[in-house]
Amino acid sequence: MRTQLLVLSLALFQASLSAQQxxxxxxxxxxxxxxxxxxxxxxxxxxxxxxxxxxxxxxxxGDIGQPTSNPEKNDSDQTKDTLQKxxxxxxxxxxxxxxxxxxxxxxxxxxxxxxxxxxxxANKEAASAAKQSADTADASAKFSENVLRLTERADVLIDxxxxxxxxxxxxxxxFTVVLTNFGRTRANELRTDFSxxxxxxxxxxxxxxxxxxxxxxxxxxKTRLPQVSDFLTGEAYREVLEGKTPLRFEGxxxxxxxxxxTHTGKASGTFSHETDSFLVEQYRAD
Numbered sequence: 001m002r003t004q005l006l007v008l009s010l011a012l013f014q015a016s017l018s019a020q021q022x023x024x025x026x027x028x029x030x031x032x033x034x035x036x037x038x039x040x041x042x043x044x045x046x047x048x049x050x051x052x053x054x055x056x057x058x059x060x061x062g063d064i065g066q067p068t069s070n071p072e073k074n075d076s077d078q079t080k081d082t083l084q085k086x087x088x089x090x091x092x093x094x095x096x097x098x099x100x101x102x103x104x105x106x107x108x109x110x111x112x113x114x115x116x117x118x119x120x121x122a123n124k125e126a127a128s129a130a131k132q133s134a135d136t137a138d139a140s141a142k143f144s145e146n147v148l149r150l151t152e153r154a155d156v157l158i159d160x161x162x163x164x165x166x167x168x169x170x171x172x173x174x175f176t177v178v179l180t181n182f183g184r185t186r187a188n189e190l191r192t193d194f195s196x197x198x199x200x201x202x203x204x205x206x207x208x209x210x211x212x213x214x215x216x217x218x219x220x221x222k223t224r225l226p227q228v229s230d231f232l233t234g235e236a237y238r239e240v241l242e243g244k245t246p247l248r249f250e251g252x253x254x255x256x257x258x259x260x261x262t263h264t265g266k267a268s269g270t271f272s273h274e275t276d277s278f279l280v281e282q283y284r285a286d
Contacts, residue, residue, distance in 0.1 A: 152184050153258070154181055154183035154263070157285055158177060158265065158280075159180040160177075161277065162178060163277065170228065171229040171237060173228045174227050174228075177225065178222050178223075179215070179222075179223065180220050181219055183217055185257065188214055189213075190213050190215050191212050191254050191255070192251065192252075193252050195225075196225045196247070198245055198248070210223075225249070247270070251267060265286075266282070266283070266285075267283040268282045269282075
């Protein structure tokens with residue numbers, strides 16, 4: 001593109017020179033007044049009447065007193081014209097050079113801007129990819145932690161409700177709730193609260209209070225409930241045996257695993273005379 005601009009400027013310069021040569025023809029110069037001696041008065045007079053200019057090419061040796069061209073002045077005028085043309089060309093060339101420099105600067109600036117935009121876009125994409133990678137790593141870490149908690153935590157459940165008189169409900173029968181830790185780590189601060197009695201009347205059938213305990217992996221914890229005679233009278237006992245009044249148990253338990261997470265459980269059931277055991281109707285544990 002620079003070469004095309006330079007060629008165009010040179011062509012414009014040559015065209016301007018040709019136009020100046022055609023539009024500015026040479027004008028013959030006015031001859032200077034000639035002085036002649038006056039023989040009568042002894043004084044010099046100036047011939048005020050100019051004579052027509054004769055081109056240098058028509059002057060002959062016998063034409064005495066006719067004006068001729070001045071080569072030195074013509075050379076000076078031509079030199080001035082040449083210098084002026086050179087100055088004009090230099091000015092035009094400088095202007096073209098400045099224009100080319102400005103165009104090149106704009107192109108370089110645009111390229112730099114595009115490069116910056118490309119770099120910014122690449123940085124944004126890299127930041128987005130890094131964020132996605134970090135999010136994926138964080139999600140993977142959380143998933144691994146959850147898997148670890150689920151597989152390594154303590155898992156305490158109600159394993160059974162035992163009768164001290166298997167196959168027979170008597171006034172001296174004692175029920176025992178058996179909790180077992182099926183997890184791979186211990187359960188800390190295990191607390192239990194179980195009751196047995198008629199529906200809506202558990203005031204006399206609470207289990208014995210005990211302090212929080214630790215239950216290791218695979219270990220059992222037996223919670224002893226009150227004896228039947230402690231919460232049932234003779235008439236209520238006969239109604240339970242005849243199936244007129246249901247005998248129920250209910251209770252809750254809680255503990256901490258090795259990750260200091262709290263877990264709870266809740267269960268309730270009704271005594272069945274057919275199986276001589278409790279049928280669990282509700283059971284929830286986390």
